[in-house]
Amino acid sequence: MEYGLLIYIITVVFFAGLGIWFARQKRWSVEQFISSKNSLKVGASIATIFASGMGAWLLFGPAETLLTSGIVALSGYALASALSLWIFMWLGVKIRALMPKGHTLTEYVLHRFGKWMYLFVLIVTILFMGLGMTAELTGISLAGQVVFDIPLGVSAVIIGVGVLFYVMLGGFKASVFTDKVQTWFILPLFAILAVGLMYVGGNVLTGAPLRAPELFNIGNGWALGITLIIAIVSAELFNQSWWQRVFAAKNKSVMKKAYGWAGLLVLPVVFIAGLFGLWALGSPAAQQPSAALFWILLAMPQWLLILGMILAVALVMSSIDTALNAMISVFTVDFARMKPRWKSEKLLNAGKIVVLILAIIGITIATQGFSVLYLFLLADLVTVAIVFPVFYGLFQAKLDGHTALIASIIGLLGGFVFFPDPNYATSLLGSLINPSIPGNLLYSFLAALIIPALLCIWLAKGRSFDFKRLKKKVKAIN
Numbered sequence: 437m438e439y440g441l442l443i444y445i446i447t448v449v450f451f452a453g454l455g456i457w458f459a460r461q462k463r464w465s466v467e468q469f470i471s472s473k474n475s476l477k478v479g480a481s482i483a484t485i486f487a488s489g490m491g492a493w494l495l496f497g498p499a500e501t502l503l504t505s506g507i508v509a510l511s512g513y514a515l516a517s518a519l520s521l522w523i524f525m526w527l528g529v530k531i532r533a534l535m536p537k538g539h540t541l542t543e544y545v546l547h548r549f550g551k552w553m554y555l556f557v558l559i560v561t562i563l564f565m566g567l568g569m570t571a572e573l574t575g576i577s578l579a580g581q582v583v584f585d586i587p588l589g590v591s592a593v594i595i596g597v598g599v600l601f602y603v604m605l606g607g608f609k610a611s612v613f614t615d616k617v618q619t620w621f622i623l624p625l626f627a628i629l630a631v632g633l634m635y636v637g638g639n640v641l642t643g644a645p646l647r648a649p650e651l652f653n654i655g656n657g658w659a660l661g662i663t664l665i666i667a668i669v670s671a672e673l674f675n676q677s678w679w680q681r682v683f684a685a686k687n688k689s690v691m692k693k694a695y696g697w698a699g700l701l702v703l704p705v706v707f708i709a710g711l712f713g714l715w716a717l718g719s720p721a722a723q724q725p726s727a728a729l730f731w732i733l734l735a736m737p738q739w740l741l742i743l744g745m746i747l748a749v750a751l752v753m754s755s756i757d758t759a760l761n762a763m764i765s766v767f768t769v770d771f772a773r774m775k776p777r778w779k780s781e782k783l784l785n786a787g788k789i790v791v792l793i794l795a796i797i798g799i800t801i802a803t804q805g806f807s808v809l810y811l812f813l814l815a816d817l818v819t820v821a822i823v824f825p826v827f828y829g830l831f832q833a834k835l836d837g838h839t840a841l842i843a844s845i846i847g848l849l850g851g852f853v854f855f856p857d858p859n860y861a862t863s864l865l866g867s868l869i870n871p872s873i874p875g876n877l878l879y880s881f882l883a884a885l886i887i888p889a890l891l892c893i894w895l896a897k898g899r900s901f902d903f904k905r906l907k908k909k910v911k912a913i914n
Contacts (some may be wrong), residue, residue, distance in 0.1 A: 440584020443742060444591060447749040448598035451614055455757070458613045459606025466784050469607035470765035471539050476684045480616060481694030484684075485521065486701050487615035488677055490622060491568070491755030492575040492748055495729050498710030501664075503717075505657040506650065510710040512661020517706045519665065520672035521699035525692045527673070528682040530830050532691070534903055535910045539769045541679045541826075547909045548829050548901065549837030556841060557822060558770075561674050562763060564815045566794055568675075569759040571812060573802035576752045582730045583745060589803035596799040599753055603760045604788055608680060611757045618754040625747040630708055632740045633715055633732070647717050663878045666885060667816040670823040676762035763791045810858055813877065817855055821848040821884040828892050829901075836898035843891035851884030 467473060476484070502510040535544060542561060546554035573592045580586035602610050650656060672678060685691035715732045733741045768787035771778065778786070824847075825840035855864045856875025863875040 440580065440745070441586055441590065443584075443745055444580060444586065444594055444749060447746050448594055448753065451618065451750065451753050452598040452602050454617055455602025455610045455614045456605055459602055459610045464607065464609055466768065466781070468609060469784060470761070470768050470787075471680055472608050472612065472684045473537075473539075474684070474686055476612065476681070476690070476694075477686055478690050478693050478697075480612060481681060481685050481690060482697050482701070483619040484612045484615040485678075485681055485694055485698035487619045487622060487754040488611075488681070488758035489517070489521070489698070489702060489755070490705070490751050491572045492579070492752045493571070494706065494709050494751055495579070495712075495744075495748055496575055498706050499713030499716070499729055501660070502651065502710040502713040505660045507652050507657070508654055509657030509660040509664070510707060512657070512664045513668075513710065514703050514707040515661075516665040516668035518699040518703040520669045521678075521695045521702060523669060523673065524678055524682060524695045527827060527830070528679075528691050528695065529688050531679070532682060532688055534830070534906045536907065538683055538906075538910045539680070540676055540766050541674065542676075542766060543769060543910050544906065545826060547906055549826075549840050553825075553837045553841045553844075556844065557674065557826065558766070560815070560818050560822065561676055561766065562794075564671055564674055564819060565676060565759045565763055566798060567812055567815055569756050569795070570798040570801050572752045572755050572759075573799060576748055577802055579730045579745070579748055583734060583741065592799050592802040595749065595752055596756070596795060596802070599756045599760065600792070600795055603757050603764075604792070607764065608684070608761050611761045612684070614757060615754055618750050621750050622747065622754070625743055625750070626705065626709075629740070629744055629747060630712075632736070632743070633712065636736055636740060659878045663881055666820060666881045667813075667877075670820040670885070671816045673823055673827070674819050676766050677758045680762055680765055760791055760795060763794060764788060767791060814855075817851050817880060817884055818848060820881050821845075821851055821888055824885065824889040825892050828889070828896075832892070832896050833900040833903065834898050835892055835896040836901075839892065839895045839898065843888040843895070846891060847884045847886075847888035850887040851880045854880040854883060856880075 464472075468475075498510060498513055501513050531538065531541075531544060538544065542554060542558050545557045573596055576595060577586075577588040577591040580591040581588055602614065606613070681694070682691055685694055712729050712732070716729075729744070733744045736744075764784075764787045766787075767790045768784055771786045822844040825835070825844050829835045829840060852864055854874075854876045856862070856877065857864050861875065863880075
């Protein structure tokens with residue numbers, strides 16, 4: 437345990453130290469702290485988008501998807517991860533044009549649809565990002581326990597506190613700086629891990645189709661692949677981290693290039709990460725697919741194990757600092773609207789305090805080692821239900837806030853009819869209505885997506901919204 441704990445501490449101190457050093461170089465305004473609007477060039481934008489999106493899930497989810505559902509489902513996972521970035525090339529341009537002084541998606545929702553739809557979207561946004569942070573800490577804590585026998589609480593506290601230090605000091609600027617550094621670590625370490633597994637563990641790519649032909653049957657895994665595309669793309673559209681980077685890009689052209697190239701980078705990385713699961717075939721590691729890579733690393737030379745764990749910690753830090761910054765920006769912007777007489781420093785401190793409380797809650801939950809997958813799926817379902825109404829409102833001026841909210845709620849209820857219960861035995865609401873209704877994630881997400889879409893298209897007959905109001909209402913924070 438001792439040397440494993442030392443690896444964690446050294447890695448955290450290195451990245452946190454860089455973030456703190458950078459943060460202390462200059463005192464930034466609130467605008468710079470939460471968004472750094474129109475400042476990032478293409479290279480910096482690509483690096484921060486890539487590093488922010490690559491969390492510990494990369495070493496858990498894709499391999500588990502391959503081992504449980506096959507190559508088609510893994511391809512859906514990789515495509516969904518890329519599409520969730522590429523879609524900002526289109527929607528990001530639209531939002532920037534309507535709100536050139538904007539900071540968050542919730543600003544658009546408030547002024548476009550009113551306070552009730554805004555509250556609904558705000559809760560979903562914070563829930564999604566908070567669960568993401570907790571899941572990252574839980575994943576790296578479980579990995580540390582498997583590989584180094586480090587107690588769950590110790591791992592979560594070391595990494596969580598390390599990230600909090602530089603986030604609270606440097607905000608978005610420090611996050612972008614550490615993202616750039618972490619990208620130069622993540623890509624080489626990932627490549628070394630892939631080549632190392634191939635060299636030390638043997639080439640399983642040619643033999644795997646013979647050992648587990650069902651995983652390579654193109655008739656399998658379509659349902660999960662489609663489900664992942666719907667869930668991931670919908671959920672990431674409510675990830676404030678990406679909207680920060682939409683507004684932070686120097687101009688629209690830079691933003692489009694950054695999200696385009698970042699998506700191209702993410703696509704093969706996620707797919708290759710899934711192929712790591714092939715080394716678990718025929719071993720006990722295949723019985724625990726979510727942690728398969730870490731069980732495999734235990735059987736590898738120590739140098740490869742150490743590099744893999746350094747990669748895992750770097751991935752977690754790059755995603756957690758992004759989530760914390762994103763939540764600070766959301767609350768700071770909201771406080772500026774609710775308390776217009778507060779000075780900028782007070783607004784920022786209020787946002788920091790709320791996020792600090794959320795971070796402490798997340799770290800505490802992560803120390804328990806709970807599975808957050810089911811809660812994640814619930815959060816995904818809600819984002820699927822609101823995704824069409826929220827973004828259809830960018831193009832259909834006659835869609836009003838009440839219609840958008842009602843359509844979202846009805847779609848959510850429709851999704852719950854098929855959403856599986858915690859035991860995945862039957863549907864959540866189906867068990868109360870009719871126990872014979874099976875739980876099915878694809879049917880659940882399709883219902884949550886299609887029902888609101890049809891209702892919005894059918895009922896969008898209100899007074900036309902003047903989109904020029906967004907430019908007037910959304911202002912910079914002084």
